[in-house]
Amino acid sequence: MKNEYSINKEIKKLKGVRGYGTELISIYIPADFQLSEEVAKLREEYSQSSNIKSKSVRTNVQSAIDNIIQYLKLYRETPKNGLAIFAGNISDNPGKTNIELFSMEPPVPLKVNIYRCDSTFLLYPIEVMMSNKDTYVLVVMDGREATIASLKGSHIQVIKKLNSMVHAKVRKGGQSARRYERGIEESIGEYYTRVAEVINSYCEKNSFKPKGLIIGGPGPTKEGFAKSDKLNYQVKALGVYDTGYTDEFGLHELVEKATDLLKEQEAFQERKIIERFIQETAVNGLAVHGFADTKAALEADKVEKLIISDELEITSVTYKCTNDGKSFEAMEIGSNRQQKHECGGKLEIVKEEDAIEELIEIADHTGSDTVFVSSESSFGKQFFMGFGGVGAIIRYK
DSSP: OHHHHHHHHHHHHHHTOOOSSSOEEEEEEOTTOOHHHHHHHHHHHHHHGGGOSOHHHHHHHHHHHHHHHHHHTTOSSOOTTOEEEEEEEOOSOTTOOOEEEEEEOOSSOOOOOEEEEESSOOOHHHHHHHHOOOEEEEEEEOSSEEEEEEEETTEEEEEEEEEOOOOOSOOOTTOOHHHHHHHHHHHHHHHHHHHHHHHHHHHHHTTTOSOOEEEEESSSHHHHHHHSSOSOTTSOEEEEEEOSOSSHHHHHHHHHHTHHHHHHHHHHHHHHHHHHHHHHHHTTOSEEESHHHHHHHHHTTOEEEEEEETTOOEEEEEEEETTTOOEEEEEEETTOOOOBOTTSOBEEEEEEEEHHHHHHHHHHHHTOEEEEEOTTSHHHHHHHHHHTTEEEEESOO
């Protein structure tokens, strides 16, 4: 969770950067891509950039490319989920150049290889990955085959493919109509059982953390499976959709058709958490809020769920007074910083640390779940405005 928070923090920073020309470079390297091939492509881009008319833009682009090439030399191979790199002149002063490089390993494997040079960084691919961190189970099926997969963010991972053993709908000699129908029904039941066993096993291995099952496919088989009693009671079927295929194409089609459902589920889960938090707070029950109390509960290993508003920024700042030389620490919200000490002296910033990152690190260490809530929803706004944007549901007092 700390890694995902850091990525979101970087995304927020990079979204505010604007180049003075097409001088900001975005690179996405897939998980299985050879770095030597990427470096070769970058050298070619470096050569082509010599045609850029503006001297300052040309210099900035070539400096950014050179920084990326040198950075890639630090890796022996591409990280397991791939690599996203952003480099360019991030200075907001036209007379000053500040070439910086940012990199991040996505939470799920990258599938695309992208090079783009523009006046803004290309952040959409990584934003899509970060938009939904819950896991869902997908199945696309008809009477002949089924493909079962997991979905996390935009990443679809096939778990298993199955073929149906259902009898062909042709009456064979020597069989009565009823006997043949009974055989078909038994075969369908066995097929449903095999599909359900794969889904149940996957959910069980993942402690039933997947939020639910989404079913798709052509024909009536999917509806029959959804109505059957083969699934573990802890596996919740969320929706059934028509798709034209039962393979990987069908999985992508299913996700596209279930977009609204996925958004509703995310909002529903968020609302449940905030409602529970507010109920516990109202009766002085198993909830705490505010940075200090939440941190204390985390350090005591009491926290079940750490809840943070996605708009919250808290920085631990160590100041030093220029008059008396004394140092002190303060928790600053947002970008505001103290200017003067009580003795009248100016304050110098000695050290800055992200206080939210500290909470997440403790939560990761103690095994507590971390949940980010949107400040755009009504419940999220209430949590941010009424409780300071940080709190926790605890296991005991």
